[in-house]
Amino acid sequence: MEFYAFDDSYLERLRSGDFRTQEHFVAYFSTLIHLKLRSRLRSLQDIEDVRQETFVRVFTALRKEKGIREPERLGPFVNSICTNVLREFYRRPSAEQPNENEQDTIPDPGMNVIDLIANKQTEEKVREILGAMPERDRRIIQEVLLEERDKDQVCRDFGVDRGYLRVLVLRAKQSFKSHYIKGFEGRSGDAADFVGKT
Numbered sequence: 001m002e003f004y005a006f007d008d009s010y011l012e013r014l015r016s017g018d019f020r021t022q023e024h025f026v027a028y029f030s031t032l033i034h035l036k037l038r039s040r041l042r043s044l045q046d047i048e049d050v051r052q053e054t055f056v057r058v059f060t061a062l063r064k065e066k067g068i069r070e071p072e073r074l075g076p077f078v079n080s081i082c083t084n085v086l087r088e089f090y091r092r093p094s095a096e097q098p099n100e101n102e103q104d105t106i107p108d109p110g111m112n113v114i115d116l117i118a119n120k121q122t123e124e125k126v127r128e129i130l131g132a133m134p135e136r137d138r139r140i141i142q143e144v145l146l147e148e149r150d151k152d153q154v155c156r157d158f159g160v161d162r163g164y165l166r167v168l169v170l171r172a173k174q175s176f177k178s179h180y181i182k183g184f185e186g187r188s189g190d191a192a193d194f195v196g197k198t
Helices: 008-016 019-037 044-063 071-091 100-105 113-132 135-146 151-158 162-183 188-197
Strands: none
Touching: 008 019, 008 044, 008 071, 019 044, 019 071, 019 135, 044 071, 113 135, 113 162, 135 151, 135 162, 151 162
């Protein structure tokens, strides 16, 4: 991979919430984070959890102008935050780490086996679709629709007003729908079964 030389202008754009700069930053450091974590964590989900938490903390620190003043130190700064998140992940008691098998053994009494399977399939499909979507659309879906973050804060993060945020949400929904439909191309029987069960 080609290494990037960060400068004061880049750091300022990052702090001000410039979307293209944030996109570049996340894409650039995601590669490095994956290289760091792939030999330390067992599952892709664990890697993704640590990666996302790392970026949450990095952007929070940058918005508060804490932790980094020299653009050439961005790499070590992200790395140290990732290391801290990883240490916390290791220290998490096993009781706090959700176990898929345990979750499946305590079903909602109002659900039957078909409901449970359909819900599990839906959850997996949503994760798969989000993973295939462009970064901006994925962030919009996660932050606005799934996490239900404050819309004014989301507008600040993306550098847009409420009116344009609505446009971004609409586009993200269309992107999600498009990926959903593509996921079932050539598997019309599966699609019919899936829709019938949900």
